[in-house]
Amino acid sequence: MPFDKQTSLASPTGADLNLYVKYAATDPRAVIQINHGLAEHAARYARFADY
Incomplete structure (x- = not known):
């Protein structure tokens, strides 16, 4: 994936x-x-992020 960083957050639930x-x-x-x-x-939004 062409993103620089991937992480996760915990929701209140x-x-x-x-x-x-x-x-x-x-x-x-x-x-x-x-x-x-x-x-x-x-x-789906990776190319948009590169723009």
């Missing part, structure tokens, strides 16, 4: 929430957080 991080190649001008639905996968 104890479920693991996967977290993928893509670091900027240059000084960032903004931070964008993408949340997706249950029927999707984070890899």
Whole structure:
């Protein structure tokens, strides 16, 4: 997967929430957080993260 870091967080109910991080190649001008639905996968947004 083309993300720089993968980790997980525990939800209040104890479920693991996967977290993928893509670091900027240059000084960032903004931070964008993408949340997706249950029927999707984070890899679907990898090319968008590279943009």
